[in-house]
Amino acid sequence: MNAGPLLRLDSVNKVFPGGSVGLDSISLSIERGEFLSLLGPSGCGKTTTLRIIAGFEVPTSGRVLLDGKDITPLRPFDRPVNTVFQDYALFPNMNVQENIAFGLTLRGMSGRDRARKVKEALELVGLPDRAKAQIGSLSGGQRQRVALARALVCEPQLLLLDEPLSALDASLREHMQNELKRLQKELGTTFVMVTHDQTEALSISDRIAVMNKGHIEQIADPATLYDRPASKFVAGFIGTTNLLPGVFLQREPTGIRFQVAGDWRPVVTGSTELAAMAGTRLTIAIRPEDIVQMRKGDPDTFLGEISSIAFHGHSLRLLVKLGSSSLWVDVPRDRVETDIREGAVIALGLRAGACCPLLAA
Incomplete structure (x- = not known):
C-alpha cells in the first residue's frame, strides 16, 4: 500500500456528445479514511465526478488513480470500489440477506463465509432481525441500511454514495447522517458522497469540495468553508x-x-x-x-x-x-x-x- 492519498484525480476532463463540458480539468486527492463530500448545485459536475471514479463514465482526458494505480481503463466491477445509489438499487425479488450476499456470491465465496459476513453486516447497520424480510416490507431508512450493508460487505477500499439520503424525511435523514458518520469512523473506510444539501455535507464531512460549472471552487473542512470562503460563489452557497x-x-x-x-x-x-x-x-x-x-x-x-x-x-x-x-x-x-x-x-x-x-x- 502506498503512503500517499488513496484516490487521486489527475486533470480529469469530461466533454459529453454535443460539446457540453461536464468536468473542466478536475484535480483532487482524497485521503485514506476520509469522509469527503462533493457539494454543489445541479449540473455542477459532482455526479459526473462520482461516476468517473466508479467507472460508469470514461473521462475524455486525465487519469483516476487508486492507491497509486491507474484504474482509468478498468470496468466498474474490476475496481475495489462500491456505490450506494440514490434509489438504493435493491433487488425486489430477493430478501434482505440475499441482497447483501449478492456481491459475495459473484466472487465465489463459500456459503458458510457468506452467511458469516452477511450476519456481521446486518449487525453493523442495526438490522440483525431483518435477514429474511422482503425488500417491499422495509421502510425507507431500512432500505438505505440494506444498501449500505450490501456495499460494505465486500470491504471496498472506497465507498461512493450518490445522494443516499435524499429520499428520506427530515427527521430520519438527520438520524441516518449520524449513522453514516458512525459507520465510516468505525470501519475506517474512505467515503465519497455526492450531495446538494449543504447542511448534510457540513454536518458529517471531514472535507467538502464545492463544485461549480465543472470545476472545484474550494476544498476545505466545513469550518474553513463557512468562515473563510475563497469566492463569492462559495460564500453564497454555503449557509x-x-x-x-x-x-x-x-x-x-x-x-x-x-x-x-x-x-x-x-x-x-x-x-x-x-x-x-x-x-x-x-x-x-x-x-x-x-x-x-x-x-x-x-x-x-x-x-x-x-x-x-x-x-x-x-x-x-x-x-x-x-x-x-x-x-x-x-x-x-x-x-x-x-x-x-x-x-x-x-x-x-x-x-x-x-x-x-x-x-x-
Missing part, C-alpha cells in the same frame, strides 16, 4: 450570507474600516490581502448571525427598516433595508431589545470578533 459591496477606508488597530451599503462604516476583520489601499472596492461577506441588535446612537451602527420577519425557532430572521440594499439578520428571540415588527426601524451593528471575509468585488 446564508450577505454579500455587500464595500469600499476600503482605512486601517485601524482592530481591523479595516469600510463603507458598506450606504453610510454604514463598520470595522471588519478577515482576509486583508485584497485591501491594499484606500478606495479599493471589495465584497464583504457577513453572516446573519454576525449582525446584532444595538441601541440607536451607538458607534459603528446603522438604522434599517424591517421588511419581513421569519420564525426560525431559536431566532427571528429579519430582512432589513439598508440604503439601496437589503440584508438578512438573525436576532435570538431571548435577546430582542425592542419591538420587532415589519416597518419598524432597528439599530444594528457588527458582532465583536466577527470574521467577515473580504472577496473580490
